Amino acid sequence: MKRKAYGRDIGLSVRMVITMLLLGGLYVAFFVALVTFTNLGVVPLIVLMGIFALVQYFLSAKIALAASGAKVVEREQAPELHDMVERLCAMSDLPKPRVAVIDTDVPNAFATGRNPKNSVVAVTRGLWERLEPREVEGVVAHELSHIANRDVAIMTISSFFAMVAAMLMRFGLYGGMFGGDRNREGGAPVWLIMFAVSMVTYVLSYVLMMMISRYREYAADRGAALLTGAPEQLMSALQKISSRMTQIPQRDLREVAGMNAFFIVPTSVKSSFAELFMTHPPLEKRLARLATISREMGQATR
């Protein structure tokens, strides 16, 4: 699973960051405890983490569907959406993913799945109803680009490496400080240092992960521009989605908050919180890049 973005009131933002870090920290703590209280070496430990990551990876589509409340729809239930997805897939030479609809008024969309053959693209009812068809197309193309670029795999792998980095850091320090002599006195404070170092490493890798995530968003925006041939449609879609979202009361936002990393625009935009911790780049930057792409497309291709 990918991670959340943060609300625009500071209190909520702080709470969310803390939650996310705690969640990751718990993961690290679990493994630290495992090493300390069992005699597992570093290799079996990393293997165990690998298994955790694999489970996440293989269940990604199921987890995302369950968490967002998206329902897979057949062609008869949403013929136009299916047509749109099919054509864009044919354009980008992707197998057709499953198509899902989330029954909420908030316009948004996400895609998930470990590989193109096992992926799902989901749009909210609000997206379909409030945006023009060409704008919806831009959004769907963005999501299909995530699938084509294998972003779930990329994010799962990078979060796995974040865990391993935290782990190795701890082992490295352990070995370096004590030269392998594990029987020395002074257990508890040393333990605490180890724990802190693991955590700091984890936080740093987390920031890096968010950077990767934002980079993938730009890549997907570019993919959508290529696919639809119309970057301006995605630009207006992003603007509509963002402005609508800020108008909607918090209650509604929270209903879908767990799915932020997958959504095209996180449900809480314009965070005053540091960009460092955001899964998505800020709207203005995305629009600026799309405008550049639009200009480039205007130049002769021959």
Add this chain to the structure above:
Amino acid sequence: MGFGDVLFGRRKLKEAKGERLFALSTARITLETELHLKAADAAAVCFKPLSAGEFVRAENELQELLDLAAAQSGSRIERRSDRFGFEWLIVRDPDFEDLVTTVHLISSELQNRGFGPQLLAAAFRFDGGKHPVYWIYGYKRGAFWPFVPMGDQKRDNAEELELQAKLERELPIEKDLTRWLALFDAPI
């Protein structure tokens, strides 16, 4: 898709493969004699036009291209856009060989002008069965697949699979069934 595409995201769309279109010329004989499906005198090319700055150039070149294709082949060519923002070029010609040739000409001309990646599909219609039969050519895949619509958003999969089985040896047919794109509103 290459490793670089995964790492950095795709930077361009796949180029079209139009050369296998001609296989339908020979397959038509089997379709007519064995399956009693008669080719309609119309076919269509579907592509995604660029908007933005490219639009004006594309527009001028497209008109030029259509005039050229019409003059060379003697086929009639119409244009239509659909609600998905795709452009359809409808080719009419009573002679099936000419029809296929014109469709190929149009697509290779689009490719020559740098619009190859924008090509989606070509559709050929055959009548004589319970439902109309379309052979759709996917430019990205360089392969055909059958499409038999039964009215309201349903397609006759049994018939489609049968068509695949019967024409497998003559036509390059797309093996991955998930790629068998439907074109319910094909304007032919």
